[in-house]
Amino acid sequence: MDWQDFLSVLPFIIVAGWATILLLVDLWIPANRKGITAGLAVLGLIAAIAAVISRFGIEREAFDGMIIVDGFSSFLQLLFLGVGVIAIAQAYDYLRRRDIERGEYYILLLYSLSGMLLMASAGDLIVVFLAVELLSIPLYVLAAFAIPKADSEESALKYFLLGAFASGFLVYGIALVFGSTGTTALSGMVAAIESAETTPILLLVGSGMILVGLGFKVAAVPFHMWTPDVYQGAPTSVTSFMAVGAKAGGFAALLRIFISALPGAAVMWMPLTMWIAALTMAWGNIAAISQTNIKRMLAYSSIAHAGYIFMALPAAATPEVAPEAVRAALFYLVTYAITNLGAWGVVLAMEKAEGSGLEIEDYSGLGKKRPALALAMALFMLSLTGIPPTVGFMGKFYLFQVVIDANLIWLALVGVVTSLISAYYYLRVIVVMYMRDGEPEVRSEALLNSTIFITAFGTFFFGILPGFLLKMINQVSLLDLFR
C-alpha cells in the first residue's frame, strides 16, 4: 500500500471528507443563508471533478484490488459529479419554495454521491456492498426531507424498508458467491471460474441474488414496485437526483460485476438478464400510459429506461460484443441522465409551493405562456421517446445496434416496439402543452432555468453531434481482470 492508492480514491476522499467538514461548517451558517452551504458543496464537487480529470486514462488497481481505476470508473465518476452539480442547482430554489431548506440536504447529497463514486471503482464485492449502502442511506433520509408531509414520510419509509430488504438479498448473494468461488475480489472470481474450482449451483443462486439486490436499485421489473410511490412522494428535487444518480450507480455495479467479473458464468445470467430487460421495457412503458401525474409517469418512464440499459447485459454475454455493450450502456446512461435531469427540472418549475401542479393537465397552455420552457420539455420528451434530432435517439440507436450484433434480434424488436408504445404518453405531454388552453403558473428561477437550458442544449447538441461524446466513450473500457 502506498500513496498512489490514496490518489486512486482521491475523488471519493474529497467528496466524503468535504461532506464531513461541511457538516460542521454548516452548524455556524445562519438558517436563512443556506445558499452558502450549497455553494461550498458545489466547490467540493468541482475539486473532485478536477481530481477525476487529472487521472483520466490511468488504469490501475489499488488497495490490493479493492479499488479499480479504469476508463469505466473515471467516466462514470464524471457523470455522477456532473449530476451532483445539477442536482444541487435544481434543489436550491425548490427547497426555499417548499420551506424545507436545511443545510443537511446538500451534505446528504454529497454523502450519497461519494457512495456512487465508490461504486464506480469498486473492485471487490464487499466494496460494492459498502458503496450501495453509502449511496442508499442518505437517499432514504433525503426522501423524507419534506417531513412532516405525510407523502414524503410514506415515500421514505417504503424506500427504506424495501431498500433494506434488497440489501439483504445483495449481501446474501455475495456470501453465496464467496462460498462458490472462495473470494470476494472480482479479479479472484474471474480466475476461480476460469479454473472451474467453483460450485455452479451456489454461483447461480448467488449471482441471481446479486441481480435481485441491484435490480431493485435500478428499478427493474419485477423489483420496481417501490418506484412510482417513492418518486411521487419524495420532494421533486430528490426524485430528480434519485432517478438519475441511484440508477446510474446501480448500473455501474451491475456492469462491473457481471461483465468484468462473471463472464465465465454468462450462460447462467444471460437468460435471466434477457428476460428482466424485456419485461422491464414492456411493463414500464405500458404502465406509464395510464398515469395522469407527471411524477408517476416519469417514474414508470425511468423503469422503462432501466430496461433499455439492461439490454446491454445479455448482449455482453457474447464476448466479442462485450466492450461495445459496456460503451453503449454508458452512452445510454449519459443520454438518460441529461434528458431526465432536464425533464425533472421542468417538473420542478411547474410545481407550486404546496405541492400541486403535478398533473399532466396542469401543463395546458404552457406552449403559449412560456414558449422556451415548453420547447425544452418537448425536446426532453422527444429524447425520452428516442426521436431524432435528440440524444435519446443516438443512445437507443447505439444500444439496439449492439443488441443486434449479439444476435438478440427479438430483444431489439421488443425495444423498438416498446419505444413506439412510449411515444403515446411522451407525445401526450407535448399535445397538452401546445394544443390545450390553460393558464399554467410557472416559476422562473435563475438557477433552475440555467439547468434546464444546459440539459436542453446537451440533449440537442449531442443529438446532432454525438461525435465528441462517442470519442470519449470509445476510450473507455472495463479493466480486463483476467490475466
Added chain:
Amino acid sequence: MLEPWIFIALLLGAGMLLPGVTIVANWLLAPKKPNPIKQSIYECGIETVGETYIQLKGGYYIYALIFVVFDIEAVFMFPWAVAFDKLQLYMVMEGVIFILILAAGLAYAWRKGVLEWV
C-alpha cells in the same frame, strides 16, 4: 487423566453445600414473626401511582444512538491501541481520522442540542 474432573465435581459439591447449609441454618435458627408487609411479594422500587400503561416520552433515543456510536468506537479502538507501537504511520493516521469523523458527529449532535435533557 480424570483428576481435573474430580476437582470440578468437588467444587460443584462444595458450591451447592455452602449456600444450602446457610439457607437451612437460617430457616432453623431465625425467629418467626410474620406480618402482611413481610409476606408480600418482593418488588424493587416504590409502588406505582395511577395507570401504568401510558405513553412515555422517548426523547432520549438520539442520546442512545450517540452512545452506540461510541460503544462501537471502543471496539475498534482496543486492537488499535494494543498494536499501536507495531503500526506504520499511515495506520495510526487512519485511526486518528476514524476518531475525528466520530468526533465530528458528536460536535454536530451537540450543536443541534441533542445532548440537552428534554
